[in-house]
Every structure is written in structure tokens, then in C-alpha cells.
Amino acid sequence: MTESAQSAFVAPNLAVSTVIFTLRPDADGKLKVTLPLVRRIRAPFDGQWALPGGPLNITEDLSQAASRNLLETTGLEPRYLEQLYAFGSLDRSPGSNLADRVVSIVYWALVGSDEAAAAIESENIRWFEADRLPQLAFDHNQIVDYALGRLRNKLAYARIAHSFLAETFTLAQLREVYEAVLGRELDPGNFRRMVEGDGIVEPTGERLAGTRHRPPQLYRATNTATGETK
Amino acid sequence: MTESAQSAFVAPNLAVSTVIFTLRPDADGKLKVTLPLVRRIRAPFDGQWALPGGPLNITEDLSQAASRNLLETTGLEPRYLEQLYAFGSLDRSPGSNLADRVVSIVYWALVGSDEAAAAIESENIRWFEADRLPQLAFDHNQIVDYALGRLRNKLAYARIAHSFLAETFTLAQLREVYEAVLGRELDPGNFRRMVEGDGIVEPTGERLAGTRHRPPQLYRATNTATGETK
DNA sequence: GCGCTTAAAGTCAGAATGACACTAAGATGA
DNA sequence: TCATCTTAGTGTCATTCTGACTTTAAGCGC
Numbered sequence: 011m012t013e014s015a016q017s018a019f020v021a022p023n024l025a026v027s028t029v030i031f032t033l034r035p036d037a038d039g040k041l042k043v044t045l046p047l048v049r050r051i052r053a054p055f056d057g058q059w060a061l062p063g064g065p066l067n068i069t070e071d072l073s074q075a076a077s078r079n080l081l082e083t084t085g086l087e088p089r090y091l092e093q094l095y096a097f098g099s100l101d102r103s104p105g106s107n108l109a110d111r112v113v114s115i116v117y118w119a120l121v122g123s124d125e126a127a128a129a130i131e132s133e134n135i136r137w138f139e140a141d142r143l144p145q146l147a148f149d150h151n152q153i154v155d156y157a158l159g160r161l162r163n164k165l166a167y168a169r170i171a172h173s174f175l176a177e178t179f180t181l182a183q184l185r186e187v188y189e190a191v192l193g194r195e196l197d198p199g200n201f202r203r204m205v206e207g208d209g210i211v212e213p214t215g216e217r218l219a220g221t222r223h224r225p226p227q228l229y230r231a232t233n234t235a236t237g238e239t240k
Numbered sequence: 241m242t243e244s245a246q247s248a249f250v251a252p253n254l255a256v257s258t259v260i261f262t263l264r265p266d267a268d269g270k271l272k273v274t275l276p277l278v279r280r281i282r283a284p285f286d287g288q289w290a291l292p293g294g295p296l297n298i299t300e301d302l303s304q305a306a307s308r309n310l311l312e313t314t315g316l317e318p319r320y321l322e323q324l325y326a327f328g329s330l331d332r333s334p335g336s337n338l339a340d341r342v343v344s345i346v347y348w349a350l351v352g353s354d355e356a357a358a359a360i361e362s363e364n365i366r367w368f369e370a371d372r373l374p375q376l377a378f379d380h381n382q383i384v385d386y387a388l389g390r391l392r393n394k395l396a397y398a399r400i401a402h403s404f405l406a407e408t409f410t411l412a413q414l415r416e417v418y419e420a421v422l423g424r425e426l427d428p429g430n431f432r433r434m435v436e437g438d439g440i441v442e443p444t445g446e447r448l449a450g451t452r453h454r455p456p457q458l459y460r461a462t463n464t465a466t467g468e469t470k
Numbered sequence: 471g472c473g474c475t476t477a478a479a480g481t482c483a484g485a486a487t488g489a490c491a492c493t494a495a496g497a498t499g500a
Numbered sequence: 501t502c503a504t505c506t507t508a509g510t511g512t513c514a515t516t517c518t519g520a521c522t523t524t525a526a527g528c529g530c
Contacts, residue, residue: 021251021253021254021295021296021298022254022296022298023251024251024252024254024343065251066251066252066328066343068251068252068338068339068341069330069338070330071328071329071330072326072328072329072343093325093326095323096302096323096326096345098296098301098302098345099301099302100299100300100301108298108299109298111298113254113296113302113345115326115328115343115345180508181508181509182507182508197488197489197490198507198508198509199489199490199491199509199510199511200487200488200489202508202509202510203487203510204486204487207486219496221496221497221506221507221508222496222497222498222505222506222507223495223496223497223505223506223507223508224494224495224496224497224506224507224508224509225495225496225507225508226507226508226509227508227509410477411477411478412476412477427519427520427521428476428477428478429477429478429479429480429520429521429522430518430519430520432477432478432479433479433518434518437517449527451475451476451477451527451528452474452475452476452527452528452529453474453475453476453477453526453527453528454475454476454477454478454525454526454527454528455476455477455526455527456476456477456478457477457478
């Protein structure tokens with residue numbers, strides 16, 4: 011009844027996939043939530059774009075598998091990594107044989123915008139704006155939507171926004187992250203009050219020079235363990 | 241790279257387990273969060289208590305598997321059911337062979353207190369107060385703690401509390417649910433204001449008679465789809 | 471009818487939030 | 501040099517939300 015090995019049982023296959031978010035400026039210079047997709051080179055959905063992923067190695071933890079295929083796909087390390095959901099509906103791959111059924115444990119990750127600029131890109135790996143995705147393989151459009159919801163929600167109460175930025179940053183840069191993720195503009199004064207009140211950042215004492223206006227204070231994220239705790 | 245069947249691959253086994261919550265009065269008549277556990281009858285952890293669960297049938301959805309083992313364990317149907325987390329650490333079953341590795345996709349469920357009173361109970365199926373658990377098999381103590389956290393958190397913003405109650409109920413009964421789950425007393429006036437403001441209940445027009453004081457209004461939950469939407 | 475108990479409504483102060491105004495400090499250019 | 505532009509950073513005000521508490525309503529038991 012309860013868990014233990016049942017090798018004789020016809021079990022569904024287990025895969026781990028990852029929704030990897032970063033921010034990239036679009037043509038107008040506005041930051042947009044962006045993610046890498048991989049072109050499938052076999053049936054089903056041959057030729058269509060899909061989330062990076064693959065089977066879980068028997069020797070690795072779930073989050074390790076997610077980190078590994080993040081590295082394989084983009085050449086990058088995650089700044090934040092958290093399990094999203096396990097997708098296992100019977101109709102995920104329409105028309106396929108039951109024996110080919112795949113249960114995907116999906117993670118979502120944040121990578122720094124600075125690093126992401128140097129990420130792997132090729133004929134079969136391309137980065138897309140999250141709100142301008144083509145039709146993806148399997149149920150991957152739904153998965154991305156769900157991950158976006160989680161990202162937006164989590165931004166409100168968790169200290170994750172700085173994961174998109176470098177070690178130090180101005181409040182305007184941090185606010186741009188919020189605005190890009192939430193898709194709306196925020197009042198600079200109120201944003202400053204919120205951020206300072208929550209103590210999620212601390213001033214470095216240095217200022218950013220070279221702007222064409224009053225030089226802003228540089229901040230860093232206050233020291234908090236990030237990523238999943240499980 | 242991406243997902244599709246890999247039968248030749250040595251894959252971890254996949255199980256679905258369920259944390260089933262209900263409320264039961266303790267010796268003092270106070271409602272307590274309570275859940276059923278199953279005694280293991282084989283190694284590893286032979287004889288210890290564990291969450292109900294079992295392998296995922298190739299023909300059923302994840303949530304169906306959770307519902308099924310809820311029914312098999314308790315004889316009940318869930319009033320609310322949601323995926324909790326997928327647990328897959330390598331060290332979940334200390335000392336066991338890699339080939340026996342199990343990844344558990346865990347659901348959590350709410351069942352009505354009225355129905356739960358008539359649930360199956362036996363030598364090998366017993367209900368425990370959530371904050372007085374013995375040492376459980378595998379990582380199941382951690383899983384229950386995580387589920388409790390999710391329950392408490394979700395109570396604050398989702399319409400789930402009525403899942404513990406019958407079709408109609410008084411605000412005092414609903415408040416008792418909140419108090420039992422959150423583990424602290426709530427101000428009756430403020431609770432009423434909150435509940436009415438959020439529009440999560442509507443008066444039936446009837447009153448509960450037979451109390452030894454002013455007869456309270458009966459309410460029902462406003463019509464909202466409950467349970468997971470995925 | 472009197473006192474007990476809980477229902478239900480109302481009051482008040484402090485915290486959090488959104489909209490907005492105002493001052494500070496640099497660069498730019500006439 | 502100095503007015504102007506731009507963003508940094510501070511401050512104000514009204515609204516809403518929240519927790520603590522008060523007051524009145526309406527049944528029951530005696």
C-alpha cells in the first residue's frame with residue numbers, strides 16, 4: 011500500500027523541467043520577462059518549442075536535476091530555484107500511448123540579467139518574451155503561465171527581485187524589475203518606502219556616477235537565505 | 241533531452257501520498273486538526289505510522305490517485321484537494337538501495353468533520369492530532385508540517401474553511417474552524433466583519449434554534465469552485 | 471422578571487497603502 | 501554663469517485595513 015519499490019508495476023516516466031526567467035530589454039529598452047525554450051527534435055511535437063528538461067537521474071535530487079538542465083541549456087547557474095508543480099494529467103500528450111505517459115516535476119528559476127546576456131543561444135535554443143510565446147509542446151504554455159503567476163505573487167512577499175540584478179543596484183533598477191514582472195508602473199516614492207520598510211535592501215554607502223542627473227545611492231540585498239529550504 | 245518515454249532508463253518509482261485533514265474535538269471539546277495515518281507492514285519502517293499513499297496507477301491522474309487512496313484509507317470523499325509538493329530527496333529512506341528510490345507527489349485534502357466522525361478506523365489506520373504526532377516513517381513528519389503551514393496560510397486568503405463544516409453553519413462554528421487551524425482565538429466581531437466583507441458566506445435566512453442563548457443566523461458558503469483548477 | 475450567554479452592530483486608534491507635492495543634486499546647453 | 505532638465509529622495513494627506521473594545525439584542529433557565 012504505502013511507498014516502496016514496485017519495479018514490476020507499469021509506472022509513468024518521471025521528468026524534470028524548468029521554467030527559467032530572466033529580464034531582457036526589448037526594442038524600446040523596456041525590461042521584459044524572458045525565458046529560454048528548446049526546439050524538440052523528435053515526436054511528439056517534433057519541431058515545436060518546449061521547456062528545457064529531461065528524465066530524472068536516479069542519483070540526483072529533484073532540484074539538482076533542475077539545476078543541471080538549467081546549466082545544460084543556458085550555461086548558467088540559478089540565482090533562485092524553487093519547485094513549481096508536478097504536472098501529470100493523462101492528456102498532456104494527446105494521442106500518445108499510455109506507456110509513454112510522462113509526469114513532469116517542474117521547477118522555476120531566476121537568473122541574473124547580466125549573466126543571461128551571455129547565455130547560450132542557438133538554432134535549437136532561443137529566448138522568448140514570456141507574454142509573446144508561440145504555441146509550445148505538451149501543456150507547456152499552461153505551465154509557463156502558472157510559473158508567471160507564481161513569480162508575480164512571490165515577488166510581493168519574498169525577497170527575490172534582486173536575483174535578476176547584480177551585487178549592487180539602485181532602487182530605480184530594483185523598481186524596474188518589479189515593474190517588468192508585474193507589468194505596471196510603480197510610484198517611486200511609495201516603492202522606496204516599501205522597500206526600506208521591509209528591510210530587504212541596505213545602502214552600500216556608494217553612489218552610482220555617470221548618470222545625467224542626481225547620483226543615486228547603491229544598495230545590496232540584505233543577507234537572507236534564498237531558494238527553497240526543502 | 242526533453243520529455244518522452246525512456247523505458248530503458250533506470251527511473252525512480254513514483255508514488256502519490258495524501259495528508260488528509262479534518263477537525264475533531266479533543267477531550268476538552270476543543271476542535272483539533274487531525275489526520276489519519278497508516279501503519280506500515282513491511283520494511284523499511286515496518287510497524288511505524290505513515291501517510292496513506294501508494295504507487296500511481298498508469299491510468300489515473302495524480303489527483304485521482306490522491307482521491308482514491310483517500311477513499312481507500314478513510315472511506316471518505318475530499319471536500320478540498322490540492323497538490324502540496326513533490327518530495328524526492330535521495331536520503332528520504334536512509335540506507336535503502338538507490339533502485340528503491342521513491343519520489344512522492346503529495347496532496348493535501350480536507351474532509352468534513354461530520355463525515356470524518358464515521359471514518360474507517362482500525363488497528364492499522366488511526367487518526368492523530370496534527371501537533372501530537374509520533375515519529376513517522378520516511379520524511380513524513382516534515383511533510384505534515386509543510387502541509388499544516390500550507391493549510392494555515394491558505395486559510396487566510398482562500399475559501400476553504402467551510403470544507404470542514406456541513407452545508408450550513410453559524411459564524412461561531414466557522415470561527416471555531418479558523419481558531420483550531422490557526423491555534424489562537426479570534427475576536428468574534430472582527431471575524432464577522434472580515435467574513436462578511438470578503439463575501440465568502442451568505443445567510444440562509446434561517447436561524448439555529450435550541451441554543452441556550454440568542455439564536456444565531458445560519459450561513460452557507462457562497463458558490464465558488466473549490467479544489468485545484470489544474 | 472432577572473441574570474446568564476452569545477449574537478450582532480458599532481466605535482476608535484494605529485498601521486498600511488495609493489496619489490501626489492516638494493526639495494536636492496547632478497548634467498546639459500544657451 | 502545660470503536657467504533648465506531629469507531623476508533622487510522626502511514629506512503629506514486621505515482612504516482602507518486591522519485589532520481591541522463597547523454596546524445593544526435576543527434567546528434560555530430559573
